[in-house]
Amino acid sequence: MTFKRLPSLTKTVLEQLKPLKLHRKDSQTQVSHFKHVSSYLIKDELLSSVLEASGLKNAYDNEDMTILEMSPGSGANSIALYNYFQPKRHVLLEPRKAFFSHISSLTKNTDGRMVLHERDGYSWATYSELYQKHPEYFYQQTSKEVRLGPNRRFLFTGHLPAGTPGILLGTQFVMHLIQRDWLGILGRVRLLLWMSPELAYILLACNGYKSRSSLSVLRELMCQIRVLAAPVEFMDTLKKGYLHSSAVTYPVMKTISTTDEAFAPSANPLVLIDISCTSYQSDVPLDILEYVIQSLLVQKSQPLKETVSRLCPGAENLVPLLKKRGVDIQESSVTASAKSLENIARIYHKWPFRPKVMTSTLLEKP
Incomplete structure (x- = not known):
């Protein structure tokens, strides 16, 4: 079957999507995190350029690949990932009624590859239900595959909520991978997450960072991490958090400024982190x-x-x-x-x- 690429978001669609927020009133749901206004990507071209530079396509078997995406919002993140990886299936978890008609229009042009579930990706129960009802979405690595590298048939992505809820949820996601719980039961699952700079600083911190936490240390021991996109001033701010001049920094594939107008409803850029566990597991419980x-x-x-x-x-x-x-x-x-x-x-x-x-x-x- 010939793969059909999804078109970029038009200016008309963008103007309709920009004002939409994560408020409970907008979504007509009863999910507590929706009281926090979060941003989402609205320019798929930005992510497309990042993905082309990332080399991630070689890390996946696209013909057998499932992308599981939470809170796609505008669908810009979905479009870029779908066109780049050309996966077997792309599962969207979106509970906000305001986005349904738009996202449904995307799924209609994918010959069944892209599927929308009106479920909350910030709820743990969602993943248990999906695992039971749609086991075909989840590929579990063999022990040999775990030694060789990250899961080549499963990718998790999405937008984390703003503020403290996003930090707590992101922390739980990473800890569950380290513990081999949640999606970690599938092996070395890669997360591509849009997150606040505050959470990114926590994950990237190494020895010498003044606000170092246990998560920072565990991530350093057992996870590999890359910064795919970040605000222009992101690395300079990270350096200032260290006690000494030999701060640990990371290359950023794409820098973003507020003038790029790549996010809504807030124009403040998010950070795109690529994180997965290594094969190393400590002998200490x-x-x-x-x-x-x-x-x-x-x-x-x-x-x-x-x-x-x-x-x-x-x-x-x-x-x-x-x-x-x-x-x-x-x-x-x-x-x-x-x-x-x-x-x-x-x-x-x-x-x-x-x-x-x-x-x-x-x-x-x-």
Whole structure:
């Protein structure tokens, strides 16, 4: 069957879509995140140029590929991805009534490849239902395929909501992949997500970043990440977050300014992140690893020889052992490498006097 490309959004359609927001009133749904006004891509040409430069087409078997997309909004993201990958199926999760007629018109021109489900992509129940009713959407990698690279038949994409809800949801998405939960049961699934710069900073942060979090460390240990598109000033702002001049930066394939008018209803550009898990899985149980990292990051500026005592009563006795195992105990948890923090967690896990049940839970902003 000959593949039919979807046309770009016309100026008339763009003018109709620009004012639409994620408010509950607009969508006529009862989804709590819709009270937060979020932006969505309205220029598919921008993403098309990014995808052409990304080389991602070689990472997928398009004839067997499924794209699962949440909150497509205007459909610009959908058009660019559909035309670039030419997938076997492209599944859209969109609960907002205001977008239905427009998105339905897109699906009619795809010979059944593109399918709209009037479901909320920000609800966990949606994925359970899809997995049960449409198992053909989900390809689970073999153990050999996991070792070789990311899932070549399944891609997840979409727009995250604005503000704190977007940060929390994005954090959960990445953590579930690391834990091999949610879509992580399919193997090394790639996420292509439009997100706020604030969440992107968290995911990109490495040692030396002042606002480093446990998510930053776990991402560095077990995920690979790329910045496909970002605001012009994005990397400069990231650099300012570091304690020293040797800040870790990333190449940006496409810079976006507000004058590009590529997003609506707010013209402020989002960041497009490409993230997937590596084949590496720590030998330290994830709950122990996360607990140790969170505990050490509570007092970011203090040397490790001081903060280790937070792990449990008597943990200060681990300091000589940490030193013997090559841990620089004079470093702080902010400046220590991710591998060094993992090593501390490994030593703590094997320590015979460690409490077998963690009696406290640390609440930390991601």
